[in-house]
Amino acid sequence: MKHKGQTNPPGRQKIINALTELMGTKDFQSVTTAEIAARAGVTEGLIYKYFKDKKDLLYQVLNDIFIQFNQSVVERMAGKVSAIEKLEIIIRASIEYYTANRVFARMLLLEVRNTQDYFASEAYAMVKNYARNILDVINDGIGRGEIRRGTDPYILRKVILGAMEHACLGEIIFAGQLDAKAITQAISNIIFNGARA
Amino acid sequence: MKHKGQTNPPGRQKIINALTELMGTKDFQSVTTAEIAARAGVTEGLIYKYFKDKKDLLYQVLNDIFIQFNQSVVERMAGKVSAIEKLEIIIRASIEYYTANRVFARMLLLEVRNTQDYFASEAYAMVKNYARNILDVINDGIGRGEIRRGTDPYILRKVILGAMEHACLGEIIFAGQLDAKAITQAISNIIFNGARA
DNA sequence: TTCGGTAAGTAAGTATTACTTACCTATGTG
DNA sequence: CACATAGGTAAGTAATACTTACTTACCGAA
Structure with missing residues (x-):
């Protein structure tokens, strides 16, 4: 049934x-x-x-948690106007959520992406929406003159998502501790101010 | 036996x-x-x-390809002195290798990390060594004054690795095309010069 | 020359696992 | 009151990863 x-x-x-x-x-x-x-x-x-099958169970579990995750990120951004400030909140909130909820992080970053049918799931639709919101913030930041004109918004999104995912990966896998605030600052400093001397 | x-x-x-x-x-x-x-x-x-088992087969296949990958990156860096130039070569070579050899990329980025025993495999030892080399280049860059003093080398490595992995992920999964040169430039521009206006 | 150890490979299992089918039992509803 | 339907059970089944016991060929040494 x-x-x-x-x-x-x-x-x-x-x-x-x-x-x-x-x-x-x-x-x-x-x-x-x-x-x-x-x-x-x-x-x-x-x-x-x-x-439907075991994988579908995984996707629905992920979906449930992702809804909460997304909500908590949106709430923390409320009232902010600066795009860079919003992006920093996204980075920090994500890292905090990943570390506080490692099962969620493991599912999202390590367990679902290797099968095609995930990309037809509701969970992935949520993820796409979340990614869309980040893109909107970036474009807003370019429009407002906070982010350098000429920056490819898709690439900037990939750098942000990639950086924060990779930043947590090691600690998720090896069950280590990590200081969300410090890491957020370090990532943000590199991405927004550049690593060049 | x-x-x-x-x-x-x-x-x-x-x-x-x-x-x-x-x-x-x-x-x-x-x-x-x-x-x-x-x-x-x-x-x-x-x-x-x-x-040993099916997973071990996967790890050994990955190991074989990783050896070639690593070699090709090292070769392309030969003769360069600038650390940032070296890092750009690493980014570009990685993206090119991932797109030219998607099975390799899928194995490395999507298929192995979800099981603990991977991290005891020879393949992972190769990856660790590769990551170690990147760290050395970064530290050299800081020492040479190319990279801003005070930059956390571990975080910078995570940003670089995360950005280039995530940059390829979509195209690997959905079998899309991507312009390695353009993406490298865009990533490099964000990471080294910063996204801030 | 022969003998034995070992490397390459086969054939036929077995236990486990994801998934299916048929069934039971309440419960609210036209 | 008939009955459809939702929640849940019990006992399968096909497939899959892995094992065990065996065969054959080669090669170095006694």
């Missing part, structure tokens, strides 16, 4: 929680459907009532 | 080629050991003579 996502029965949520918890200690590949069901206290079959 | 990697029997190479070819059209997960064996013209059992 198709589950349209309009309701959220307890079993569905238990499955989502189970995967999220299990991915705190293992990567997606090595979490089995049997484990998920056992942890959720349901049968394996129920997973396939609510999710 | 353990294969120490000192010899390279035809079967082993055929298996490596088979996986490389198959990953031109499919992601690693959906390439089966049966397919690999069939394509290589050997039996499935032989895979496990030369490789």
Whole structure:
């Protein structure tokens, strides 16, 4: 049966929680459907009532968390007018969120991108929207004269996204600590002021 | 039996080629050991003579390509003295190599990082060495006064690596075209001169 | 020359895993 | 009251990664 996502029965949520918890200690590949069901206290079959397949479950979990993530970033930008200030908030908020919620970061940065069907998922639609917002801020910054005219906004976005993703990657993988504020300042300093002497 | 990697029997190479070819059209997960064996013209059992498991095969393929990649980057840097010039060569050579060899790029950026045992592999040791070289160039640049004193070399490395990886990601995933020279210039311009007006 | 060890490769399993099918049981609704 | 439907179960099944036991060929030394 198709589950349209309009309701959220307890079993569905238990499955989502189970995967999220299990991915705190293992990567997606090595979490089995049997484990998920056992942890959720349901049968394996129920997973396939609510999710097309195991990957679809992952995408829906990611989607749920991404909604919260996006909301928290938008809230923190509220009231700011400077584009560069907004971009710095995006960088800092992202890094903080990644480190505070490593399962989310691992899913987003390491587990989903290797399969094509992710790019047809709702989760990816959210990510695209998030990326679109960053682009708007950049274009606004160019329009306002904060960002150098002639800067390719798409490339600047790639540099920002790439820098902050890569900045967290090591610590996410090796479970290290990182100082979000200091890293944000360092990244921002390089990207906006340039590394050249 | 353990294969120490000192010899390279035809079967082993055929298996490596088979996986490389198959990953031109499919992601690693959906390439089966049966397919690999069939394509290589050997039996499935032989895979496990030369490789610990399927993932280990992937790592060894990546390692082989990474050696060539690293060599090509080093060659292109030869004779240059300016650190920024060297870094620009690294960016450009990497982007060119990623686009010319998308299977390699997909392996390195999308397929291996999600499993812990990759970080114990020879391939990762190569990557670490490559990253170490970039750090040396950056530190040299700071010492020579090309790069602003006070720049955190580790963060600058993350910005460079992140930017160029992310710059290619979209095109690798969606099989798009990209102009390595133009992108290198744009990235380099942002990172070294800054995006601020 | 022969003997034995080892490297290359095969053939036929097996356990596990993602996923399916058929079924049960409430519960609200025309 | 009939019944459709939503939530959930139980018992499969095909496929897949990996194992075990075996064969054959080569090569150096006694």
